[in-house]
Amino acid sequence: MSTQPxxxxxxxxxxxxxxxGLRRTRGTLALDEFSLSLPPDEPSIVAIAGESGxxxxxxxxxxxGLLTTTTGEIVYRGRPTASMSRSERTAFRREVQAILQDPYEAYNPFYKVEHVFNTVVRSFGLAHSVAEARRLIEQALEFVGLRPAETLGRYPHQLSGGQRQRIMIxxxxxxxxxxxxxxxxxxxxDASIRSMILExxxxxxxxxxxSFLYITHDLxxxxxxxxxxxxxxxxxxxxxxxxQEVIDRPQHAYTKLLMNSIPVPDPDVRWQGRLDLLEDIAAGT
Ligand SMILES: Nc1ncnc2c1ncn2[C@@H]1O[C@H](COP(=O)(O)OP(=O)(O)OP(=O)(O)O)[C@@H](O)[C@H]1O
Ligand SMILES: [Mg+2]
Structure with missing residues (x-):
């Protein structure tokens, strides 16, 4: 076991x-005593799945940090985010990034892609020269299968949703x-961009x-x-x-229900237990 936080x-x-408040209206309990942990020593992908709402x-x-907790805390590498120093917070902002559902909202429509990337490089001091900045940016675009020459000069509205999503990545x-x-x-x-992003x-x-926190309604x-x-x-x-274990042996009826909503089963290995499951659900268990 690791001793690192x-x-x-x-x-x-x-x-x-x-x-x-004074009228004691009932609010919405959006999250109730929720805990999770990402291991310190090896990267992992943790999925959080559930239906809408x-x-x-x-x-x-x-x-x-876009919302604050009502109770409980978020701790990054042993430091509660609520009480981080300025420099810890700066590091946190760099080390914890987001990819969101609708990348268009994340863009300023007046800036070209080039500007978005240059700003990132400059504000986080990623490069020592213009040439190095260029190289890093091109490398990042190529990693997600975009051609720098075709992408950098464009505005967000001149890109497809899938291209915008890949630029976020x-x-x-x-x-x-x-x-x-x-x-x-x-x-x-669409499906081809989906499989690319999932790869x-x-x-x-x-x-x-x-490491990833991968949030989805789709098991x-x-x-x-x-x-x-x-x-x-x-x-x-x-x-x-x-x-693998949750999918192979779902314990909770709700998990079974989510599995049941998967549209097309992959015939290779993937959902071998699915027919049994359908029978379970039909039998009300
Ligand atoms: N800013 C807000 N003010 C009031 N209620 C909110 C707010 N944001 C979320 N909620 C409520 O909290 C609950 C959880 O919402 P949340 O957006 O986290 O769900 P979700 O799992 O992401 O759903 P979806 O799959 O539709 O994106 C819902 O009942 C929602 O209506
Ligand atoms: Mg949501």
Whole structure:
């Protein structure tokens, strides 16, 4: 066992939206005593899966510091994010990156892709010269299968959704973060871009050592990429474990239900237990 602190921990995190106050209205309990841990010594991909409204994005935004916890804490490499020093926070912002569902929202429509990348290189001091900056940027774009010459001079609206999504990944790659929080990164792209992005994640894990929090409503993509799987239902964890084990032997009816909503079973090995499952569900177990 490692004595290092976890790379990232969410410790009994609860998030309540609204509610309370003098009239004691009931708020929405978006996340209820939620915990997770990413190991410090080897990169891993942890998937958080659940249906719409189960609290997935809330968990992602709490990690990214876009929301604050109602109770509980987020701890990055042993340091609670709520009490980080300025320099720790700067490091955290570089080391924990996001890839979101709709990358268009992340872009300033008035800036070309080139500007986005140059800003990243400059503000994080990634290169010592213009030539080095250029090389890093081109390398990052090529990593996600984009041609620098065709991409850098464009504005966000001149790119397809899949290209914008890959640029977000290239931006994250450039920063060599420790963690990428990916909230439904493939739900709005077509099948070929989806499989490309799903292949890039394990490659980033292996080649660069990046860990992922992969958030999805779709168990088949979670199965494809993740090492560990957490099933969320109405803000609560109903099941967690090694992805293979959860999928092979789902314990909770809700997990079975999510598996049942997978559209097309892959005939190779993947969903061998699926027919039994359908029978279980039909029998009401
Ligand atoms: N800013 C907010 N104010 C009030 N309620 C919110 C807010 N954000 C989320 N919620 C509520 O918290 C719950 C969890 O929402 P969340 O966005 O985390 O779900 P999700 O699992 O990401 O769903 P989806 O798959 O649709 O993206 C929902 O009931 C939602 O309505
Ligand atoms: Mg969401």
């Amino acid at each position: 976890a790379l990232l921990e969410m410790r009994s995190v609860t998030k309540m939206f609204g509610g309370g 189960s609290g997935k994005t809330t968990a992602a935004q709490l990690v990214l 290239a931006r994250a790659f450039l920063l060599k973060p420790r963690i990428i929080v990916a909230d439904e990164p493939v739900s709005k792209v 890039i994640m394990p490659r980033l894990k292996q080649v660069v050592g990046i 088949s993509t979670a199965y494809q990429v993740s090492d560990d799987l957490i099933i969320l239902h109405r803000g609560r964890v109903v099941e967690r474990g090694k992805t």
